[in-house]
Amino acid sequence: MAQLAGVSLATWRRRHHAAFVAAVHPLPGSQRPVIYDAAQVEAHLAGEQVPTLAALIAAEDQAAGTVEDERGTTLPPHPSDLLSDQEAGAVAKVSASTIRADAAAGRMDAGMERHGRRWWTRAAAEERADRQPQYKGRTTGSKDKAPRSRPEDHRVAEVATELAAAEAGRRVPVTAAELAERYEVSERTAERIMARARAAATSAPTAE
Structure with a gap:
């Protein structure tokens, strides 16, 4: 939202967020992160009246030649639906x-x-739900003291990219508060992710 409005994230939260959430409502069933309809967002940022979801759906149906007399805004589950980690x-x-x-x-x-x-x-x-677990933790009472492998954390690579963009001036500086909100973790955990991202960037081989 801040990028679309052409302001920093801090400025958006301080000056624009309250008016935005009062005028534009999240999509039905949307959870963290909250998702909004693009047409409604664009209308609000342009200072226009925000169209209802029903009006937008009717317009899309008319454009596609599939207008119906009645249609709700909630669609049945579909295999291509995108789910958050919690929803998945x-x-x-x-x-x-x-x-x-x-x-x-x-x-x-x-x-x-x-x-x-x-x-x-x-x-x-759904494929994950149909599959029986193929792994387990260390057996109770095991004498094996070898450290277990730690899966790669995709957040580290993502944050490293954002840090590089900030250093290049392509975005505002990355903060622990921003990462805490994005990944739904504490700011202390966000700081650890940032530290790991910086360490990974430092240890990465450079092109010759």
């Missing part, structure tokens, strides 16, 4: 952290990056 976990009957760990370790679809978050299709979540 609910479908797969596992925790959100398991979805992230499975994706990082290659045990399920890696998902896709959209709007600063990683998403999985409903089809991938």
Whole structure:
């Protein structure tokens, strides 16, 4: 939203956020991160009257030649629906952290990056639900003291990209508060992610 409005994230939160949420409502069923309709957002930022979702759907149907007398704004589940880690976990009957760990370790679809978050299709979540677990933790009472491998955290690479963009002047500086909100973690955890991202960038081989 801040980028569309041409202001910094801090300025958006301080001066524009309250008026925006009062005029534009999230899409039905939208959870964190909250998703808005692009046409409604553009209308608000242009100072125009925000069209209703029903009006937008009717206009799309008319353009497609499939106008109906009555139509709700809630569509049935579809295999291509994009789900957050929490939503995918609910479908797969596992925790959100398991979805992230499975994706990082290659045990399920890696998902896709959209709007600063990683998403999985409903089809991938349902496939994960149909698959029996193929791994387990250390056996109780095991004498093996070797450290267990840690799956790669996709957040580190994402934050490293954002840090590089900030250093190049292509975006505002990255803050722990921003990352805490994006990944739904504490600011302390966000700081650790930033530290790991900086370390990864420092240790990465340079092109010759």
